[in-house]
Amino acid sequence: MFKIDRTANRLEKLEEKRFSELNFREREHLQEWLAAMPSALGEDLLIIQKEFDGFDGTRERLDLLALDKDGQLVVIENKLDDTGRDVAWQAMKYAAYFSTLTKAQVVDVYQRYLDAQGESGSAVTRICEFLSEEQLDDVVLNAGNSQRLIFIAAAFRKEVTSTVLWLIGHGINVQCFRAAPYAFGEELLLDIQQIIPPPEAEEFMIGMASKELEEKSTQGALKSRHRLRLEFWERALDAMKDRGVDLYQNVNPGKDHWLNAGSGVSGCPYGLIFGKDEVRVELIFARASQDENKWLFDMLIQKKRDIEAAFGAPLVWKRLDEKKSSRVEFRKSFDGYDRANWPAMIEWLVIHIQKLEGVCASHLQRLNKDLRRGEMTSVNRGNNA
Numbered sequence: 001m002f003k004i005d006r007t008a009n010r011l012e013k014l015e016e017k018r019f020s021e022l023n024f025r026e027r028e029h030l031q032e033w034l035a036a037m038p039s040a041l042g043e044d045l046l047i048i049q050k051e052f053d054g055f056d057g058t059r060e061r062l063d064l065l066a067l068d069k070d071g072q073l074v075v076i077e078n079k080l081d082d083t084g085r086d087v088a089w090q091a092m093k094y095a096a097y098f099s100t101l102t103k104a105q106v107v108d109v110y111q112r113y114l115d116a117q118g119e120s121g122s123a124v125t126r127i128c129e130f131l132s133e134e135q136l137d138d139v140v141l142n143a144g145n146s147q148r149l150i151f152i153a154a155a156f157r158k159e160v161t162s163t164v165l166w167l168i169g170h171g172i173n174v175q176c177f178r179a180a181p182y183a184f185g186e187e188l189l190l191d192i193q194q195i196i197p198p199p200e201a202e203e204f205m206i207g208m209a210s211k212e213l214e215e216k217s218t219q220g221a222l223k224s225r226h227r228l229r230l231e232f233w234e235r236a237l238d239a240m241k242d243r244g245v246d247l248y249q250n251v252n253p254g255k256d257h258w259l260n261a262g263s264g265v266s267g268c269p270y271g272l273i274f275g276k277d278e279v280r281v282e283l284i285f286a287r288a289s290q291d292e293n294k295w296l297f298d299m300l301i302q303k304k305r306d307i308e309a310a311f312g313a314p315l316v317w318k319r320l321d322e323k324k325s326s327r328v329e330f331r332k333s334f335d336g337y338d339r340a341n342w343p344a345m346i347e348w349l350v351i352h353i354q355k356l357e358g359v360c361a362s363h364l365q366r367l368n369k370d371l372r373r374g375e376m377t378s379v380n381r382g383n384n385a
Helices: 026-036 087-098 103-116 123-130 158-169 199-242 290-301 304-311 339-372
Strands: 002-005 010-013 046-052 062-067 073-078 148-153 174-184 187-196 258-261 270-274 278-285 316-318 326-333
Touching (some): 026 073, 046 103, 046 123, 073 087, 199 270, 199 339, 290 304, 290 339, 304 339, 326 339
Antiparallel strands (some): 258 270, 316 326
């Protein structure tokens, strides 16, 4: 750090000192400076406790506890010339403890601090004023796992900075400030600079961490659904085997929401669908040729009345003109992710896939012969009721 000498138009180097050689102590000095001026950390903070020792069964003391403008608790750990090895672990323990505090407990912690400092006034009033709210009912304090960590020291060990960067990558709001004293003659100065994350990269790093957490959450949910589907299909295939249903005898359970079996027509499988809100049976026309798919659909729908009469219920006919494929389906609503519903869902699938195959198989065999002979004749789509 340098002092500018305007008269000589020169820089004069300030001498960096160690806190210890200046006889400064962590609690008596650095802690008191920050308690009196928390804005030195670059934001408006409300100090609500210092030397907090309310950790059950321990003799540990937190240096400073604050609220930020979002009502989040901020754990502040001060060290002097060196952080030591365990400061990150220590602060995480404190944050875990504070994560359980209710709004009333936070207010009580602050009121005890005011009383101990001999300051008059209500903790409720001061918190509302700080957060620009009219009443405590409108205030959200210490929401979820939103606790923040701030470390302050002249030097940070590698194991501390590595841990901090790892925590940031996992969505924990952590900041490191380098606090260094300087001497210029008899004058002493204190430089406090945020070093992790660098201020110019803070928004980017937090954004990247949030993105990674979102991706991990999505991947975790996807893996969970995959396991759920695999288990469901295992049970469904076992049920079909027990019932002597041959249609799916050569099909293995998978992680997808669908399970297909051949109909004898290439590219036109029978499908089972396992969804969050329903199960479904369907006949799918998904050949490489869109014209063939539409032709098969149009020919089959000519027999709609006979097919539905044999099936015992109206089917849903989806030509899907904007897509290559078409399909015929029948569905029933269930809470699919409730395993208690699985026996009924599987029973419904077993019954209705057999019925769908039974009413469509002979028609598909005839149409498949026409396809092989190249006899795709036009149909009148108006006569399909």
